[in-house]
Amino acid sequence: MLGPDDVTDAALEAVLADLWRVRAVTLLESTAEPVAYDVPSILTGARTWVRGTAEVDGAARAFTLFVKRVHHWRHSPAFAFLPPELAQWAATTVPWRAEVLCYGSDLAERLPDGLTMPRALxxxxxxxxxxxLWLEAVEHDDAPWDRTTYVEAARLLGRLAGSAEVGDLADLDPQEWHIHYFVEGRIAHTVLPGLFDDATWRHPLVAPHFGDLRTLLLGVAGHLDALAAEFAALPHRAAHGDACPNNLLRHPDRPGFTLIDYGFWRSQPVGFDLSQLLVGDIQVARRDADDLPELAEACLTAYAAGLADEGLEVADDVLRRSHAVSLMLFNGLPSLPTEMVAEADRLEAGDGLGEEQRHAWDHWSAQRAGVARYALDVLARTA
Known part of the structure; x- marks a missing residue:
């Protein structure tokens, strides 16, 4: 199952000795199985559970480890679909080593109280x-989040951004990244073609939900360079980069979260992590956008309190503008469901799109329109 990611029995025994902080372990048996996870990533090649038993001080003890292979995105199947003229440019503009560097650092010791990370063994x-990466498995509470959970997470993300100790590691990945890479890559090649295509706006999955947003979204697209320049000029702090609920595992026995998946760790505009916290689950159809403006207000307040907890004062208008600009670039414009439209058309050309699937996608499109609507609103209000 592990294939090239496998290790020798002796190496696995050393991992377990480190996990349990004992001098010696004797492996008795082990198995591997893929992790059930349906959110693709261009930087992840495999996720595997390794389970088994080992003898420690004469007694058998069960273990579970999480094994994750990360890679430069040229190893991703998605890379093969890039036009040849873009491949070389794309290969140099997506950093991939941040997670390796985070787990190899002392970041765990620098995180503010309430945030932890798995041990890299x-x-x-x-x-x-x-x-x-061979990591300890993390127990967590997987109950649905409520507003209290989001607010608690927002305050801790504010503390993460405000911490001087964490800030010393904000740029531990030396590979250059600039917002223009994202605009010229992700937005230019996967968002703008659909945005400027009349057929997108006539599509039944788009027209009822996004129709009244067309002019406003096109207006934003017409000023992308200025918005990217503003993003780059905002005050930057340490950011997880993908702080969605999926990557914040709630502690089962105390307040706080285990923060996982550091592939996009770097300095970003203050408040950057609020975007994925607020809309990450909407993007993957796990929650609705009905309460997004109210939830965002509560989380902005909590994030600001977290910054203040660490002794960092950021003007309210700066934090709100930073949130608005980041949200629009990374979530607002990309909320237009062009990939959903393409897949629906493909299915219609074949066996047809089932009524249940059509209803589910229509609802999902409506929620994504809620993200776009909120992003447009806060961008206008903070201008």
Whole structure:
């Protein structure tokens, strides 16, 4: 199951000795199975559970480990679909080593109280621009989040951004990244073509929900360079980069969260992590957008309090503008469901789109329109 990510029994025994902080372990048996996870990532090659038993001080003890292979995105199947003229440029503009560097650092010791991260027990950093991380499995409370949970997470993300100790590691990945790479790549090639296509706006999955937003979204698209320049000029702080609820595992026995998945760790405009916190689950159809403006207001207040907890004062108008600009670039414009439209058309050309699927996608499109509507509103109000 692990294939090239496997280790020898002796190496696995060393991992378990580190996990349990004992001198010696004897492996008795182990199995591997893929992690059930339906959110694709261009930087992740495999996620695997390794389970088994080992003998410690004469007694059998069960173990579970999480093994994750990360890679340069040229190893991703998605890379093969890039036009040749873009491949070389794209290969140099998507950093991939941040997660390896985070787990190899002392970040865990610097996180503010309430945030933890899994222990890295073994890191196999390879010359082919792949790396395999052997991490401790983390127990967590997977009950649905309520507003209190979001507010608690927002305050801790504010503390993360405000912490001087964490800030020293904000740029531990030396690979250059600039917002223009995102605008010229992701937005220019996967968002703007659909945005400027009349057929998109006539589509039954788009017209009822996004129709009244067309002029406003096109207006934003017409000023992308200025918006990107404003993004780059905003005050930057340490950011997780993908602080959606999926990557904040709630502690089962105390307040706080285990923060996972550091692939997009770097300095970003203050408040950047609020975007994925607020809309990450909407993007993957796990929650609705009905209460987004009210939830965002509560989380902005909590995030500001977290900054203040760490002794960092950021003017309210700066934080709100930073949130608005980040949200529009990374979530507002990309909320237009062009990939959903393409898949629906493909299915209609074949066996047809089932009524249940059509209803589910229509509802999802409506929620994504709620994200776009909120993003447009806060961008206008903070101008």
């Amino acid at each position: 073994h890191i196999d950093d390879r010359p082919d621009e792949t790396a395999v």
